[in-house]
Amino acid sequence: MKRARKLKILRMNQGLASAGLLVSILAAAVISMGQGLPQKPVWDKQALPSGAARQSKGPAASGEKSGSAGIEVRTLGGVSNHKTIKEALAAAGSSQATLHLSPGNWVIPEDLVFPQNITLRFERGAILSVGTGVKVTINSEIEAGFQQIFSGPGRIEGNIRARFIYPQWWGAQGDGAADDYAAIAQAAHAARGKVLFFRHGTYLTSQRIVLPEQIFVDADPGTIIKASQAMPAVITADVAMKPDYAAQQFSLRNLRIDGNNLADNCIYLYKVSMNYFDALDGVSTHKAVGDGIVLVACQGGSFRNIQTFDNGGNGIAILGCNSASFSSISATANKKSGAYISRFSDKNGAHYGGGCAITRIHCESNAEHGVDIFKVVNNNRVNIVGGWIEMNGGDGVRITSSPVTISGSLFFGVGTGSNYAVHIMSGSQVCVTGCTLVGAKGSAFGFKDEGNNPDNVFYFNYDGIKGCYNKKAMVDSVLPDKAGGQTFK
Numbered sequence: 001m002k003r004a005r006k007l008k009i010l011r012m013n014q015g016l017a018s019a020g021l022l023v024s025i026l027a028a029a030v031i032s033m034g035q036g037l038p039q040k041p042v043w044d045k046q047a048l049p050s051g052a053a054r055q056s057k058g059p060a061a062s063g064e065k066s067g068s069a070g071i072e073v074r075t076l077g078g079v080s081n082h083k084t085i086k087e088a089l090a091a092a093g094s095s096q097a098t099l100h101l102s103p104g105n106w107v108i109p110e111d112l113v114f115p116q117n118i119t120l121r122f123e124r125g126a127i128l129s130v131g132t133g134v135k136v137t138i139n140s141e142i143e144a145g146f147q148q149i150f151s152g153p154g155r156i157e158g159n160i161r162a163r164f165i166y167p168q169w170w171g172a173q174g175d176g177a178a179d180d181y182a183a184i185a186q187a188a189h190a191a192r193g194k195v196l197f198f199r200h201g202t203y204l205t206s207q208r209i210v211l212p213e214q215i216f217v218d219a220d221p222g223t224i225i226k227a228s229q230a231m232p233a234v235i236t237a238d239v240a241m242k243p244d245y246a247a248q249q250f251s252l253r254n255l256r257i258d259g260n261n262l263a264d265n266c267i268y269l270y271k272v273s274m275n276y277f278d279a280l281d282g283v284s285t286h287k288a289v290g291d292g293i294v295l296v297a298c299q300g301g302s303f304r305n306i307q308t309f310d311n312g313g314n315g316i317a318i319l320g321c322n323s324a325s326f327s328s329i330s331a332t333a334n335k336k337s338g339a340y341i342s343r344f345s346d347k348n349g350a351h352y353g354g355g356c357a358i359t360r361i362h363c364e365s366n367a368e369h370g371v372d373i374f375k376v377v378n379n380n381r382v383n384i385v386g387g388w389i390e391m392n393g394g395d396g397v398r399i400t401s402s403p404v405t406i407s408g409s410l411f412f413g414v415g416t417g418s419n420y421a422v423h424i425m426s427g428s429q430v431c432v433t434g435c436t437l438v439g440a441k442g443s444a445f446g447f448k449d450e451g452n453n454p455d456n457v458f459y460f461n462y463d464g465i466k467g468c469y470n471k472k473a474m475v476d477s478v479l480p481d482k483a484g485g486q487t488f489k
Helices: 002-034 085-092 181-190 471-476
Strands: 071-075 078-082 097-101 104-108 112-114 118-122 126-130 135-138 141-143 155-157 175-179 195-198 202-205 209-211 215-219 224-227 231-237 250-253 256-258 263-270 278-286 293-296 302-309 316-319 324-332 339-342 356-364 371-374 382-385 388-390 397-400 404-407 410-412 422-426 430-438 447-449 457-460
Touching: 071 085, 078 085, 085 097, 085 112, 155 181, 181 202, 181 209, 224 231, 231 256, 256 263, 263 278, 278 293, 293 302, 316 324, 339 356, 397 404, 422 430
Parallel strands: 097 118, 104 126, 112 135, 118 141, 135 155, 175 202, 195 215, 202 224, 209 231, 215 250, 224 256, 231 263, 250 278, 256 278, 263 293, 278 302, 293 316, 302 324, 316 339, 324 356, 339 371, 356 382, 356 388, 371 397, 382 404, 388 410, 397 422, 404 430, 410 430, 422 447, 430 457
Antiparallel strands: 071 078, 071 097
């Protein structure tokens, strides 16, 4: 019995020893395996994923960010992670690759080129900070939303492979409080041949915005660009700085330009010539110190869906715009005329006649005339079709030494005192046909030719004279007492 009990105790001790050895082996395995498991992420406190970019505290290697690797390079050969942009570009080589930048301030202290085979994908909060005097050339595709992705005093050059360029990429706020001039100017520089797109908001600018040639500007409906300081114009084109140069493919759409009683003009365009695109489309201007819109020597081209109101000068000034086409223009409550049309001579003595076509123009409650046509060169005719001219302080249309045709237009509430629906101060080759006059008062004529030039032709839709006083006086200077078998008394 004693021998059996000792044998049982010995076997139990051997089992415990074996179990202890097994536990030791398993613990060692767990420790060994743990060295290869993913570690708990440690965020770089200078680049939290909240998206708030911070300035680097010191110089860094080209495109380096402190902390763990933050650039994921995705190619057909696989995925790799890198700490610097230079390393990531080297890893990508000439292969098609996507550089996925994690949140942080990626400092670029020296010139750098992103080639065409690269796609730059920015997480929100990832920013390229370009140092003083540094040029970053981007010929890559960019994937980023309406967030800041560039900062610093350096320049972004190259041909960004993106259809839309956003001012937000350079830090524009569009909140009606921050000065967005620098961001807009940098975005415009990068948007040559592309669409500079404004997300809905109010963008303040402290300086005149000069748009390059070959640019298309578009915006969400209701987007405003507003002057915050005195300036010659809120928006102009680069060709205005180059008087002997002409621009092609310029388009400005869906923007409201507010001169804020600070800018001389809201829009000033010189020699913008368009054959395939509307130079202005869906644009609104107001509160310029002078004229709301000034178009000078714009050869050909089309301008449509324009509203200009409450400006200190004319609503729109069309100077020497030969063969230009205007459609759906509304000019109201301006301190001078709704539209001013004239010839133009440049500094070298070259003359631009100013003959153009205007379809569906609305001029109402302007302090002076509805339309003032002044000395357009002979054989450059101004054509006005389907106008609505109402309750202006002066004449509906005033003509000085210019060939003009007016047809199918309505003149409402004109003719108080010495004002007329159409008043020819001088000149010939004026033809007024198929127009209607409604609500004229006083002894004024509907039409008046100061020179009684026999070359001027008037035809009036007499059935349209409604609510007018002294009908006979209004037509005496146009036709004899009897016209079409009807006598006017």
